[in-house]
Amino acid sequence: MIGMSTAASSSLTSSAAPELRNAGGKSPAEVREMFGRVARRYDFLNHLLSLGLDFTWRRRLARELEGLESGAWLADICTGTGDVAFAAKKRVPGLRVLALDFTPEMVAYGPRKAARKGVGGIVFGIGDALRLPLSDASAAASSVSFGIRNVGDLERGLRELARVVRPGGKVLVLEFTKPCGRMFGPLYMGYLKYVLPVVAKLIAFAAGDAYRYLPSSIQAFAGPEEMKQRMEAIGLKDVQAVPLTFGTVHLYVGSKAN
Numbered sequence: 001m002i003g004m005s006t007a008a009s010s011s012l013t014s015s016a017a018p019e020l021r022n023a024g025g026k027s028p029a030e031v032r033e034m035f036g037r038v039a040r041r042y043d044f045l046n047h048l049l050s051l052g053l054d055f056t057w058r059r060r061l062a063r064e065l066e067g068l069e070s071g072a073w074l075a076d077i078c079t080g081t082g083d084v085a086f087a088a089k090k091r092v093p094g095l096r097v098l099a100l101d102f103t104p105e106m107v108a109y110g111p112r113k114a115a116r117k118g119v120g121g122i123v124f125g126i127g128d129a130l131r132l133p134l135s136d137a138s139a140a141a142s143s144v145s146f147g148i149r150n151v152g153d154l155e156r157g158l159r160e161l162a163r164v165v166r167p168g169g170k171v172l173v174l175e176f177t178k179p180c181g182r183m184f185g186p187l188y189m190g191y192l193k194y195v196l197p198v199v200a201k202l203i204a205f206a207a208g209d210a211y212r213y214l215p216s217s218i219q220a221f222a223g224p225e226e227m228k229q230r231m232e233a234i235g236l237k238d239v240q241a242v243p244l245t246f247g248t249v250h251l252y253v254g255s256k257a258n
């Protein structure tokens, strides 16, 4: 099993400090409560509202894992219902994945999906991105997809992702970004602000709040240049920001120094 830190058992049920606020202004408790409410409809809404593009974004992340040896561990943080874990297993079948999230209702879908898909080698668990229950350098790579924007302390979240990776290993971050462009930027933000919450609310009443929070948190969150700088500032090397779908999403790739 991937090295669990001595704090593992307590971290598995702990939460981050209540005074923390993320880019969208929500505390960890509010984030957990929001995703708890939306969990049942999360996958359906995600695929529908992104027009299926979310699959291609996660596949692009998984490509970065090619070449990892069989039996190597990926730590996927803020895993939600585990879609990055599944994309990673598809790309590198010999990989083992520790898939952690601090919302029990979200992560509960992981094992059910694994059973339905007939996929093994993924361990799902409860874990806080700001206090990962993992030993230093215990994973071959770490990933977070559409999760880092939600954590209450970006720097600490990035440091944790880097801490658990072995020297030379990759830290992969997939996140929404505010697109530039005089026409496309406002059009896209309009879709996020006015269309998405209404559709989400029509399909699942409880999801309306989550999809109002989405555009405000994207607007307040770090852009590609800042994210690159922040990853470099914590010691990651060769950091790249790869724009996807007209820059509405970026994949950030960094390597831990040897």
Ligand SMILES: C[S@@+](CC[C@H](N)C(=O)[O-])C[C@H]1O[C@@H](n2cnc3c(N)ncnc32)[C@H](O)[C@@H]1O
Pocket: 016, 028, 031, 032, 035, 046, 077, 078, 079, 080, 081, 082, 083, 084, 100, 101, 102, 103, 106, 127, 128, 129, 130, 144, 145, 146, 147, 150, 151, 152
């Ligand atoms: C938008 S979902 C992304 C889920 C999945 N990674 C994906 O690509 O669909 C964000 C997830 O981050 C989780 N999350 C937010 N803050 C967290 C934290 N501090 N520790 C662990 N998980 C967190 C939420 O519970 C939620 O499941």
